[in-house]
Amino acid sequence: MSKRIELKDLNIFYGKFHAVKSVNMTIEPRAVTAFIGSSGCGKSTVLRSINRMHEVIDGAYVEGQVLLDGVDLYDKAVDPVRVRRHIGMVFQRPNPFPTMSIRENILAGVRLNNSRISKSDADELVETSLQGANLWNEVKDRLDKPGSGLSGGQQQRLCIARAIAVSPDVLLMDEPCSALDPISTLAVEDLIQELKENYTVVIVTHNMQQAARVSDSTAFFNLKAHGQPGELIEYGPTEKIFHNPEQKATEDYITGRFG
Amino acid sequence: MTATTMPTTTDNQLTAGQLPRFSAIAMLVVVVAVVAGVMALFGTPAIGAVVIVSVLVFLAAMYALSWAVEGSRRAADRTAGHVVTGFFVLALLPLVSLVFSTVAKGLERFDVQFFTYSMRNVIGEGGGAIHAIWGTIIVTGLATLISVPIGLFTAIYLVEYAGSNKLAAAIRLFVDVMTGIPSIVAGLFAYTVFSLILGPGTNSGLSGAIALTVLMIPTVVRSAEEMLRLVPNELREASYALGVPKWLTIAKVVLPTALAGLVTGVVLAIARVMGETAPLLVTAGITASMNINPFADPMATLPVFVYYQYMTPGVPQDPFYARAWAGALVLILIVMGLNAIGRFIAWKFAPKTGR
Ligand SMILES: Nc1ncnc2c1ncn2[C@@H]1O[C@H](COP(=O)(O)OP(=O)(O)OP(=O)(O)O)[C@@H](O)[C@H]1O
Numbered sequence: 026m027s028k029r030i031e032l033k034d035l036n037i038f039y040g041k042f043h044a045v046k047s048v049n050m051t052i053e054p055r056a057v058t059a060f061i062g063s064s065g066c067g068k069s070t071v072l073r074s075i076n077r078m079h080e081v082i083d084g085a086y087v088e089g090q091v092l093l094d095g096v097d098l099y100d101k102a103v104d105p106v107r108v109r110r111h112i113g114m115v116f117q118r119p120n121p122f123p124t125m126s127i128r129e130n131i132l133a134g135v136r137l138n139n140s141r142i143s144k145s146d147a148d149e150l151v152e153t154s155l156q157g158a159n160l161w162n163e164v165k166d167r168l169d170k171p172g173s174g175l176s177g178g179q180q181q182r183l184c185i186a187r188a189i190a191v192s193p194d195v196l197l198m199d200e201p202c203s204a205l206d207p208i209s210t211l212a213v214e215d216l217i218q219e220l221k222e223n224y225t226v227v228i229v230t231h232n233m234q235q236a237a238r239v240s241d242s243t244a245f246f247n248l249k250a251h252g253q254p255g256e257l258i259e260y261g262p263t264e265k266i267f268h269n270p271e272q273k274a275t276e277d278y279i280t281g282r283f284g
Numbered sequence: 285m286t287a288t289t290m291p292t293t294t295d296n297q298l299t300a301g302q303l304p305r306f307s308a309i310a311m312l313v314v315v316v317a318v319v320a321g322v323m324a325l326f327g328t329p330a331i332g333a334v335v336i337v338s339v340l341v342f343l344a345a346m347y348a349l350s351w352a353v354e355g356s357r358r359a360a361d362r363t364a365g366h367v368v369t370g371f372f373v374l375a376l377l378p379l380v381s382l383v384f385s386t387v388a389k390g391l392e393r394f395d396v397q398f399f400t401y402s403m404r405n406v407i408g409e410g411g412g413a414i415h416a417i418w419g420t421i422i423v424t425g426l427a428t429l430i431s432v433p434i435g436l437f438t439a440i441y442l443v444e445y446a447g448s449n450k451l452a453a454a455i456r457l458f459v460d461v462m463t464g465i466p467s468i469v470a471g472l473f474a475y476t477v478f479s480l481i482l483g484p485g486t487n488s489g490l491s492g493a494i495a496l497t498v499l500m501i502p503t504v505v506r507s508a509e510e511m512l513r514l515v516p517n518e519l520r521e522a523s524y525a526l527g528v529p530k531w532l533t534i535a536k537v538v539l540p541t542a543l544a545g546l547v548t549g550v551v552l553a554i555a556r557v558m559g560e561t562a563p564l565l566v567t568a569g570i571t572a573s574m575n576i577n578p579f580a581d582p583m584a585t586l587p588v589f590v591y592y593q594y595m596t597p598g599v600p601q602d603p604f605y606a607r608a609w610a611g612a613l614v615l616i617l618i619v620m621g622l623n624a625i626g627r628f629i630a631w632k633f634a635p636k637t638g639r
Pocket residue numbers: 039042044062063064065066067068069070071082117
C-alpha cells in the first residue's frame with residue numbers, strides 16, 4: 026500500500042524561529058521524490074513534519090496541513106503514534122539501539138510495541154529485511170552481536186532494514202547514503218527502486234547524481250538569506266528540474282554542483 | 285648511499301633527551317636520605333617535617349633535572365604528574381588506615397557467635413550482632429523499596445515529561461533542599477510523624493526506614509536524572525519513528541539504555557544511608573534482642589549497635605569495644621559487597637559494544 030501525500034500551505038517553526046515557509050506540494054505514491062537544497066534550508070525539517078516527528082522537539086510546531094490520502098495528519102483526532110506506524114523514517118545519522126543485538130534491532134518495531142511474533146516469522150522478517158537493506162551477507166553469522174558494533178555504513182543499512190521491517194506505507198529517508206561507500210550506496214539505491222513498487226519514498230540527498238538516478242520528482246528548497254525561512258523554490262519531474270528548470274536559483278544550484 | 289643522507293638521531297629535531305625510567309624513584313630515595321640526614325644533624329627530626337621538606341625538595345630537584353635534560357615542557361609535565369600522585373597518596377592514607385584498623389580490631393570478634401547470637405541476656409563477653417544485621421537489612425531494604433520507585437519516577441517525570449515547566453523547577457528546588465537536610469533532622473521528622481500517629485516515644489523499624497527514605501530520595505532522583513539525560517535523543521526518535529508510544533519508548537529503550545547507571549546510583553544511595561547513625565538512633569532505637577517486625581518495637585541496626593557498644597560499655601570494657609569494631613567491620617563489608625553487586629549489574633547491563 027503506498028499513499029499520496031499532500032502538503033498544503035505548510036509553515037514549520039522551532040519555537041519563535043520560522044524554519045520553513047508555506048510549502049505546497051503533492052508527493053505521488055509508487056514514486057521516489059527527492060529533496061535537494063543547500064544545508065540548513067529545511068529539508069530535514071519538512072521531512073520530519075511529514076510523520077509528525079517534528080513536534081517531538083521542545084517548542085516545535087507546524088501550521089498548515091499534511092494530507093495522507095486525503096486525511097489531515099495534523100487533525101486533532103489523529104494519533105501521532107499511528108501516523109508513525111504508517112510513515113517510517115531513516116535518520117541522517119545512524120541510530121541503532123545500543124542495548125539490542127542486530128536481530129533485536131530489526132524486530133524492534135514489533136517487539137517495542139509489545140506485539141507477539143513467532144520465532145519462524147521473526148527469523149523470516151529479519152532475513153528479508155536485512156536482505157532488503159543489502160546487509161544480510163555481512164551480518165548473517167553474528168545476528169546476536171550488538172548492533173552498535175557495526176561500521177557506520179552497516180549501522181545505516183541496519184536502520185534502513187529496521188524501518189522497512191514494520192512495512193510502512195511511506196518511507197522517509199534523510200540522507201541515507203551520506204555515510205556509505207559507493208557499493209553500499211548503489212545497493213541502497215537499488216533498494217529504493219524496489220521499495221518504490223510498494224511504498225511512497227521520499228529521500229533527502231546532497232548528491233545530485235543520486236537525485237537524478239533514483240528519483241521521479243525533485244523538490245528544490247532554498248533560503249532567501251540566512252535567518253530567513255526556507256522555501257520550496259521549484260518542484261517537478263526530475264528530468265525537467267535537472268535539464269530545464271524554470272527558476273534561475275534551481276539552475277544555479279544544479280549546475281554549480283554538476284559543472 | 286642512503287646512510288649518508290639520513291639524518292642522524294642526535295641532530296634530529298623530533299627527538300629530545302630522556303631520563304631513564306627509574307630516575308624519579310631514585311631521586312626520591314636520594315632526596316629522602318639527604319633530607320633526613322641533614323635534619324638529623326640538628327637533633328631527631330619529626331617524621332612529618334622530613335616528609336614535607338623531602339617532597340618540596342624532590343619536586344624542585346626533579347623539575348631542574350628534567351628541565352636540563354628533557355626540556356621545559358617535559359619538566360612541567362613531570363611536576364604536574366608528581367603533584368597529582370602526591371595528592372592521590374594523601375587522599376588514600378586515611379582510607380587505608382581506616383580499613384586497616386577496622387580489620388585489625390574487628391577480626392577479634394569476627395566469629396560464628398557474632399553472626400548467630402543477639403545481645404539478649406549478654407552482660408559481658410560473648411553475644412553477637414545478628415539482630416542488628418537483620419535490622420540493618422530490613423530498615424535499609426524498606427527504605428530502598430519506598431525511595432527507589434519514588435525517586436525513579438520523579439526523575440522520569442523531570443527528564444521525559446516536564447521539559448522546563450514551573451512544576452519541574454519547583455521539584456528540582458525541593459530535591460536540592462532535601463539533599464541538604466541534616467540526617468538528624470530527617471530522623472526527628474520521622475520520629476515526630478510516628479509520635480503524632482501512634483503516640484509519643486514509639487520506636488520501630490518502619491520509622492527508621494522513613495527517616496532513611498527522606499535522605500535517599502534526593503540522591504536517587506539526582507543520579508537517575510543525570511543518567512536519563514545521558515541517553516541520546518536519537519534513540520528516543522528512532523523508537524518514535526517506529527510508531528512506538530512514548531511510555532513504551534521510556535520503558536523499553538530509555539530505561540534499558542540507562543540501566544547500568546541507574547543501578548549504580550541506587551546502590552550508592554543505599555550504601556550512603558546504610559551507615560547513617562543519628563536518624564536511626566531516634567527512630568529505630570536499640571534493643572538487645574532480635575526483632576524482625578518493622579511495624580512495632582525498637583529494632584537494632586548495625587550503626588546504632590556500634591554506637592551503643594562503644595559509648596556505653598559495661599565492665600569489663602574490652603568485649604564491648606571488640607563487638608563495636610566487629611560491627612563496624614561487618615557494616616563496611618556489607619557496603620563493599622553492595623558496591624560489588626552494583627558494579628557487576630552495571631557491567632552486565634551496560635550497552636554492548638564491540639563485535
Ligand atoms: N532542533 C532544532 N531547534 C532549532 N532550530 C533547528 C533545529 N533543527 C534545525 N533547526 C533549524 O532549522 C533550519 C533547517 O534545518 P534542517 O535540519 O531542516 O536543514 P537541512 O536542510 O536538513 O540541512 P542539512 O542538509 O545540513 O541536513 C536551520 O536553520 C536549522 O538551524
